[in-house]
Amino acid sequence: MTDIRLxxxxxxxxxxxxxxxxxxxEETYRRAYGVRMLLTGVADRGGAITNPEGIDPAFLxxxxxxxxxxxxxxxxxxxxxxxxFLEGARAQVLVEASSTxxxxxxxxxxxxxxxxxNGMDLxxxxxxxLVLHWADMMRSATARGVQVxxxxxxxxxxxxxxxxxxxxxxxxxxVIEGIVNATSNQILSSMSEGLSYEDGVRRAxxxxxxxxxxxxxxxxxxxxxxxxxxANAILGADLRLSDVARTGIRGIVxxxxxxxxMSGAAIKSIARITNHEGVVRAEVRPxxxxxADPLGGLRNDEMGVVFHTDPxxxxxxxxxxxxxxxxxxxxxxxxxxxxxxxxxxWGHVPA
Amino acid sequence: MTDIRLxxxxxxxxxxxxxxxxxxxEETYRRAYGVRMLLTGVADRGGAITNPEGIDPAFLxxxxxxxxxxxxxxxxxxxxxxxxFLEGARAQVLVEASSTxxxxxxxxxxxxxxxxxNGMDLxxxxxxxLVLHWADMMRSATARGVQVxxxxxxxxxxxxxxxxxxxxxxxxxxVIEGIVNATSNQILSSMSEGLSYEDGVRRAxxxxxxxxxxxxxxxxxxxxxxxxxxANAILGADLRLSDVARTGIRGIVxxxxxxxxMSGAAIKSIARITNHEGVVRAEVRPxxxxxADPLGGLRNDEMGVVFHTDPxxxxxxxxxxxxxxxxxxxxxxxxxxxxxxxxxxWGHVPA
Numbered sequence: 062m063t064d065i066r067l068x069x070x071x072x073x074x075x076x077x078x079x080x081x082x083x084x085x086x087e088e089t090y091r092r093a094y095g096v097r098m099l100l101t102g103v104a105d106r107g108g109a110i111t112n113p114e115g116i117d118p119a120f121l122x123x124x125x126x127x128x129x130x131x132x133x134x135x136x137x138x139x140x141x142x143x144x145x146f147l148e149g150a151r152a153q154v155l156v157e158a159s160s161t162x163x164x165x166x167x168x169x170x171x172x173x174x175x176x177x178x179n180g181m182d183l184x185x186x187x188x189x190x191l192v193l194h195w196a197d198m199m200r201s202a203t204a205r206g207v208q209v210x211x212x213x214x215x216x217x218x219x220x221x222x223x224x225x226x227x228x229x230x231x232x233x234x235x236v237i238e239g240i241v242n243a244t245s246n247q248i249l250s251s252m253s254e255g256l257s258y259e260d261g262v263r264r265a266x267x268x269x270x271x272x273x274x275x276x277x278x279x280x281x282x283x284x285x286x287x288x289x290x291x292a293n294a295i296l297g298a299d300l301r302l303s304d305v306a307r308t309g310i311r312g313i314v315x316x317x318x319x320x321x322x323m324s325g326a327a328i329k330s331i332a333r334i335t336n337h338e339g340v341v342r343a344e345v346r347p348x349x350x351x352x353a354d355p356l357g358g359l360r361n362d363e364m365g366v367v368f369h370t371d372p373x374x375x376x377x378x379x380x381x382x383x384x385x386x387x388x389x390x391x392x393x394x395x396x397x398x399x400x401x402x403x404x405x406x407w408g409h410v411p412a
Numbered sequence: 413m414t415d416i417r418l419x420x421x422x423x424x425x426x427x428x429x430x431x432x433x434x435x436x437x438e439e440t441y442r443r444a445y446g447v448r449m450l451l452t453g454v455a456d457r458g459g460a461i462t463n464p465e466g467i468d469p470a471f472l473x474x475x476x477x478x479x480x481x482x483x484x485x486x487x488x489x490x491x492x493x494x495x496x497f498l499e500g501a502r503a504q505v506l507v508e509a510s511s512t513x514x515x516x517x518x519x520x521x522x523x524x525x526x527x528x529x530n531g532m533d534l535x536x537x538x539x540x541x542l543v544l545h546w547a548d549m550m551r552s553a554t555a556r557g558v559q560v561x562x563x564x565x566x567x568x569x570x571x572x573x574x575x576x577x578x579x580x581x582x583x584x585x586x587v588i589e590g591i592v593n594a595t596s597n598q599i600l601s602s603m604s605e606g607l608s609y610e611d612g613v614r615r616a617x618x619x620x621x622x623x624x625x626x627x628x629x630x631x632x633x634x635x636x637x638x639x640x641x642x643a644n645a646i647l648g649a650d651l652r653l654s655d656v657a658r659t660g661i662r663g664i665v666x667x668x669x670x671x672x673x674m675s676g677a678a679i680k681s682i683a684r685i686t687n688h689e690g691v692v693r694a695e696v697r698p699x700x701x702x703x704a705d706p707l708g709g710l711r712n713d714e715m716g717v718v719f720h721t722d723p724x725x726x727x728x729x730x731x732x733x734x735x736x737x738x739x740x741x742x743x744x745x746x747x748x749x750x751x752x753x754x755x756x757x758w759g760h761v762p763a
Contacts (some may be wrong), residue, residue: 082582086582090582141552218579218724218725218727220571220574220575220578220579220727220729221575222580223571223579224571227571227574227578227747227751228569228571228574228746228747229747230746230750231433231437231441231743231746231747231749231750232743267512314717316644352704353703353709358709360702372734372735372739372743373567373569373733373735373740373743374731374732374733374734374735374740375731375732375733376569376570376571376729376730376731377728377729377730377731377732378727378728378729379706379727380724380725380726380727381725381726381728381730382724382725382726383723383725384723384724384725388723389724389725391585392582392723392724395581395582396578396579396580396581396582399581399582400578400581
């Protein structure tokens with residue numbers, strides 16, 4: 062039985078989701094994958110706790126709820142962060158799950174650089190560093206022999222990276238298009254049922270999938286960031302967020318949605334990446350799709366991706382999850398961890 | 413640059429598809445994946461050609477067309493087969509693509525046993541041995557350190573095995589259901605447009621997706637075999653073909669299809685595998701699905717699979733290919749080969 066020692070940065074919905082999953086299922090994972098997932102360090106805005114012997118995830122969740130920070134855990138240190146945190150955790154893998162920041166990618170980017178310097182593998186749930194420092198990060202990671210996984214950042218739980226890496230081999234990917242932002246799709250779904258934009262936002266917030274400030278979702282920033290990551294990781298592009306032509310969903314009026322619905326169609330917020338003989342372009346904008354279209358039929362917080370490839374043809378993946386967003390993203394982090402363990406020879410994934 | 417030396421058994425649609433792809437794209441594959449695919453032996457019913465220096469796939473295709481057998485290739489030997497063929501090919505990988513045989517799995521099973529004895533990895537496109545000798549084959553392969561890949565046998569090009577192995581980790585798969593036989597779906601599609609069963613079969617034959625004798629497809633044998641392979645490989649079951657409750661599509665009358673269509677539904681031939689606390693069952697039978705259902709909306713020769721999992725939720729993959737069946741299956745064999753090369757450390761799949 063191999064221990065996989067994890068340093069987790071960020072303890073919001075995704076970090077907590079991971080702790081919940083580990084608290085409930087660690088024994089099951091151990092039996093299934095031959096590895097023991099051990100949290101040896103957890104940091105949030107208030108500070109951090111490190112313990113190379115392992116931190117109890119169930120107790121950590123209670124501490125966070127009562128004290129507001131993981132630093133409230135016995136032995137925790139308010140203000141502990143950065144390199145000192147990473148050294149204390151003595152982990153093999155950094156799970157970076159702090160809030161995505163498109164300004165300077167912090168605090169994730171500092172943690173990521175520290176982890177690479179220490180030869181730690183990376184499993185990322187935040188998008189900032191991927192979007193702002195892609196080439197730089199991959200270069201240092203490769204130089205240091207460090208693995209970087211980030212399935213959770215491109216529309217979790219969709220298997221977008223896995224499709225490109227393991228399934229579409231031998232074909233050229235010409236177009237990737239997807240509904241990769243659940244919040245926008247939920248709001249458009251509500252509006253097509255007659256709700257106003259404002260009520261659609263409110264309902265999405267009540268369900269727990271929209272933030273208090275939904276700007277990143279409804280103005281297409283989140284989908285554009287995902288498009289950048291997908292384009293760079295899968296198609297070898299070097300796009301920035303500013304390269305993505307971006308139109309959000311604020312301008313859509315109920316009447317358009319109802320009209321589309323009457324004629325067997327739907328207006329969807331689509332991220333579209335095209336690869337024309339190596340020239341890669343990305344855009345995010347509302348698009349009218351027939352309900353019979355693989356993306357047009359996706360309702361509420363369903364998500365999907367369509368790969369147009371040559372010569373294989375059109376391959377589609379869709380997801381409809383009943384678990385909350387934090388749990389779904391945490392499950393996607395976990396699958397990166399299990400695959401990493403398998404590829405590193407640490408454990409085994411059943412054949 | 414690493415050579416991957418392939419012994420190919422069977423030179424029907426799939427074997428020829430592989431030769432066509434290698435003839436047209438070998439240079440592209442080399443650049444993309446860092447490996448050179450080299451055919452060092454090819455066998456068909458008429459005999460075989462082996463050449464450790466490599467066989468020219470384009471020329472082999474012409475020889476097959478003119479002489480009817482790969483043994484017509486310069487140096488080819490009529491009647492050459494079995495162990496002698498494998499020894500002559502000196503390959504790392506056996507690509508087994510002979511006709512599926514559910515009686516005794518031959519000639520595939522003998523080739524497979526010979527390859528395992530020689531420590532050759534296996535990429536299978538025929539289903540016989542997987543269905544009849546699963547436990548036996550996997551036991552010998554494991555003992556000999558041999559890898560076994562068979563994505564091409566479970567509804568190529570659907571990513572059924574990849575979803576289970578790389579994406580659904582950390583969740584329990586409770587139900588797998590799919591349209592995994594393109595011929596049946598094509599015939600049902602034609603019938604829902606008003607064709608008779610006989611005309612539907614004829615049209616599928618004209619398109620080139622149905623055999624002269626469509627029994628294996630229309631009576632559900634092919635889908636049942638796929639269900640057995642999926643259940644055993646993904647859910648650790650030990651099902652036989654006779655364990656699958658099987659109803660084909662011959663009994664469906666046009667009126668039922670038209671009625672379904674009028675009410676926004678479709679009758680589809682569905683393979684369904686359930687996993688109830690470790691008890692795995694499989695069935696193949698016609699089922700009425702709304703058009704909005706991920707499988708109900710699949711037309712013509714489209715295929716799809718739906719995984720119902722806990723806690724992740726419902727994940728769907730569908731495929732619509734314009735390439736012919738032989739090419740699609742050969743592409744699926746190729747992706748197994750590239751993944752095998754990557755996992756073995758022979759080449760590299762871009763990150």
